[in-house]
Amino acid sequence: xxxxxxxxxxxxxxxxxxxxxxxxxxxxxxxxxxxxxxxxxxxxxxxxxxxxxxxxxxxxxxxxxxxxxxxxxxxxxxxxxxxxxxxxxxxxxxxxxxxxxxxxxxxxxxxxxxxxxxxxxxxxxxxxxxxxxxxxxxxxxxxxxxxxxxxxxxxxx
Numbered sequence: 281x282x283x284x285x286x287x288x289x290x291x292x293x294x295x296x297x298x299x300x301x302x303x304x305x306x307x308x309x310x311x312x313x314x315x316x317x318x319x320x321x322x323x324x325x326x327x328x329x330x331x332x333x334x335x336x337x338x339x340x341x342x343x344x345x346x347x348x349x350x351x352x353x354x355x356x357x358x359x360x361x362x363x364x365x366x367x368x369x370x371x372x373x374x375x376x377x378x379x380x381x382x383x384x385x386x387x388x389x390x391x392x393x394x395x396x397x398x399x400x401x402x403x404x405x406x407x408x409x410x411x412x413x414x415x416x417x418x419x420x421x422x423x424x425x426x427x428x429x430x431x432x433x434x435x436x437x
Contacts, residue, residue, distance in 0.1 A: 320396035322361035329384045329410045333363070336389045336415045340367040343375030343419040349430070353397075353420060356429035360396045365414055375421035382406040382416060389415040398428040 322336050331337060338357055342350040350367040357364050378399055382390040390404045393416050424430045 318395060320360050320392045322392065324415065325388055326386045328386060331413060331415065335361065335363040336392060337363045337365050338393060339414050339417045340364055341370035341417065341419045343370035343373060344422045344424060345373030346424065349420050349424055353418065353429050357396060362393065370419050375419055377403060377421040377423050378427055379419050380404045380416060383409050383412050384415050386415060393418060
């Protein structure tokens with residue numbers, strides 16, 4: 281009887297050790313990914329036009345006409361700590377590519393938004409417009425399925 285109980289106890293301990301080891305591997309790999317991949321920083325480092333506050337202020341515009349995109353991107357950017365002060369439709373729906381526009385002469389802020397969205401720095405442009413009272417504008421293009429807020433939605437379907 282004693283040997284039968286010992287075998288059951290050993291089996292339970294072995295299963296428990298395997299589960300703990302798997303959890304440890306998962307936690308270590310997540311830590312490595314978090315450390316090795318840069319995270320966007322919504323804190324304004326440079327403020328040439330004297331905007332209020334320390335958080336990068338963003339305007340999101342839908343430039344492709346697909347319903348609801350500006351709102352979804354607003355939620356996504358806010359989850360990263362950016363201050364999305366306005367969202368809505370762009371003046372036209374003919375944008376092929378999503379672009380990030382520096383509005384105050386602070387490319388770092390625009391690059392942080394691009395990092396959050398997974399947009400290459402090649403699509404970050406500067407069009408300084410201090411009259412807009414914000415750091416960055418995002419115009420969503422027809423390529424929206426290739427950027428972070430919408431990529432995960434497509435992959436889960």
